[in-house]
Amino acid sequence: MADLQDDLHPAAEAGRADEPYPQEAVVVGPETYEPVSDPDDTPLTRARAVLAAHPVADGYSGLAGALRRLPWYDLDVGENAVDTDVPRLRKGQVGALFWALHLTEGQDGDRAVGxxxxxxxxxxxVVAAHDEGLRPARTAGEVADARNCGRVAVLFGPAGAAALGDSLSVLRSLHLLGLRVLTLTGTSWAGAAGLTRFGEEVVREMNRVGLVADLSGASAPTIRRALALSKAPVLFTRSAARTLRPHPANLPDDLLGEVGEAKGLCLVPLTAEQAGPSVRDVADHLDHIRTLAGPECVGLSGTYDTGSAHPQELHDTSCYPRLIAELLRRGWEESDVALLTWGNVQRVLRGADFTAHAAQQRRPPSTATIADLDR
Incomplete structure (x- = not known):
């Protein structure tokens, strides 16, 4: 399906005819899958071959925040002070990365917006300064363009709900500036009791402009209401299976089933705290969620550069082939791996853009305020 908002946000340098592709570039169709040949028939060799055609779309990176603490860095040649740089992204066969813009606790109102x-x-x-390896992207089409030109697509978000300052005008402005994902938790209108009337209007306006809702860390009432209300697929950018690891951000089995029914996407974080201390533990979560929610509803979230400890063999962004090799050893079909790494995130991005295109034909920008709806 062609991306419906490319004309609204044209991609710079989207593969000019006179620009040869770098050697590492791989041209892939957005929804295609072809089995790969494996002359050596080893899981790691097969993993790298699958990732060459269907790279990792990593759902959460703390790199932007980590770089703020460094006086100097160069991501193009390699940067040991962080878990992520361009050489390791290429080695890990990462094609897209969501950069989190979450705030420290206690920031709200105008301070949170600023x-x-x-x-x-x-x-x-940062992305503009490293344009030989990174490229900003907003849509599924721009993500594919970046990959086809040999760059790693960077999508901005998730940001915390406090960033809106309880204003739908700020929501629209942040979207125009490039924000792609918003986490619905930690505010008066998205809390333990669920979404208020204003919170529901936030979800509708996110659907209208094309912002993807992130529900990791949200309360069960908020999750259920957002699943029912949102016309676009939702994300859980850092949620594993609570049955296997009792972390508050992990999802219980009943909610995982509901995520599958709503065709949302649960991105399993590669952290020891949420997924376990080994690559096998992470694979257990992926197996469990795939069984309950379906192969179209599970993905990967590196959660690198967030200060979290990572499982053995998955210490930085270069290690993704080891995880994919473990899944292939377990009998995962290569088509399901292709969905896990690339196809499912692309589906969510397309769904958000399709929903936005349709919603903009039906309703104008919302002028509702929190004072109007949550008296």
């Missing part, structure tokens, strides 16, 4: 704008500005500056 801090989010500062982080967004920094993230865009």
């Amino acid at each position: 801090a989010t704008l500062e982080q967004l500005d920094l993230a865009k500056t």
